[in-house]
Amino acid sequence: MGGNGVAAALRLARLEHLIGNYPPDTLDRDFSFEDFAAVNQAIVEMYGPQGARGLCVRAGRASLRHAVAESGLMAILPDPAFQLLPVGARAKVGLNTLAEVLSKLSDQEVKLEERAGDLVCVVETCPECWGQISHEAICHGTNGMLQEALRWLTDTEAYGVTEVECVARGDSACAFLIFKEPEESAHGGSDGRALDAADVEEQ
Numbered sequence: 741m742g743g744n745g746v747a748a749a750l751r752l753a754r755l756e757h758l759i760g761n762y763p764p765d766t767l768d769r770d771f772s773f774e775d776f777a778a779v780n781q782a783i784v785e786m787y788g789p790q791g792a793r794g795l796c797v798r799a800g801r802a803s804l805r806h807a808v809a810e811s812g813l814m815a816i817l818p819d820p821a822f823q824l825l826p827v828g829a830r831a832k833v834g835l836n837t838l839a840e841v842l843s844k845l846s847d848q849e850v851k852l853e854e855r856a857g858d859l860v861c862v863v864e865t866c867p868e869c870w871g872q873i874s875h876e877a878i879c880h881g882t883n884g885m886l887q888e889a890l891r892w893l894t895d896t897e898a899y900g901v902t903e904v905e906c907v908a909r910g911d912s913a914c915a916f917l918i919f920k921e922p923e924e925s926a927h928g929g930s931d932g933r934a935l936d937a938a939d940v941e942e943q
Contacts, residue, residue: 741795745786752782769847773870780868780878793880796868800884808892827894831918832859834893835886859918860904861886869908877906879914886916897921 741749747759755775763771784792822830832852839850839861849864861882868879883901890899898921905915 741783749779749782749786752785753778755779773847773865773867776867777870777872780881781872784878789876796880797884797887800881800886801888802884803881804885804888804892827896827898830893831890831899835859835861835889835918838889861901861916861918863914863916864912866907866914869906869914872908874906874908876909877903877914878908879903879906879916882914883916886918890918 750756750759753775755778780792780796783795786792787795822833825833836852839852842848842850846867847865848867851862851864853860853862863879863882866879866882868881872878880903883903886901887899890901891897900919900921902917902919903914904917905911905913907914
């Protein structure tokens with residue numbers, strides 16, 4: 741988006757006071773869910789639903805990389821023993837850890853469930869769609885964050901993520917289905933990753 745794009749989004753979200761005065765890069769709970777959702781909605785208005793999806797997926801992936809590399813978000817995982825686990829077990833253990841950390845460090849309520857043998861990440865208090873109404877699932881940043889977490893945890897692109905429930909759509913929680921990519925698509929990325937590149941280039 742660049743600096744001008746960020747400034748335009750903040751103006752559209754009625755958060756002009758944050759232009760050039762971004763919240764500190766800390767784990768303090770200083771940025772409200774209402775403001776977070778307002779920025780997301782501003783991005784949708786600026787770039788359209790598909791363009792916003794690509795941008796927010798990229799932002800979610802980048803935020804997870806930053807959290808791992810600079811904030812030590814997943815440092816509690818026992819690296820030597822963890823790396824010996826099968827890929828599926830690493831995904832499950834790691835996502836459970838991520839859910840616990842997010843619930844502890846923010847006002848989100850995140851948990852990992854198993855439904856009919858599939859892993860589902862459930863966000864009961866979601867900042868992305870807070871107060872929003874939509875016909876489509878709109879929590880693309882969380883989708884991107886989960887994509888990147890799975891790539892980091894498993895060291896593969898074998899897993900995809902799709903949002904199957906969204907509070908903005910009238911569901912009781914936001915839920916993200918974790919699925920194994922078909923062999924022929926594992927190297928090409930999930931639907932969210934494909935949109936990440938294609939949609940942004942169209943803008």
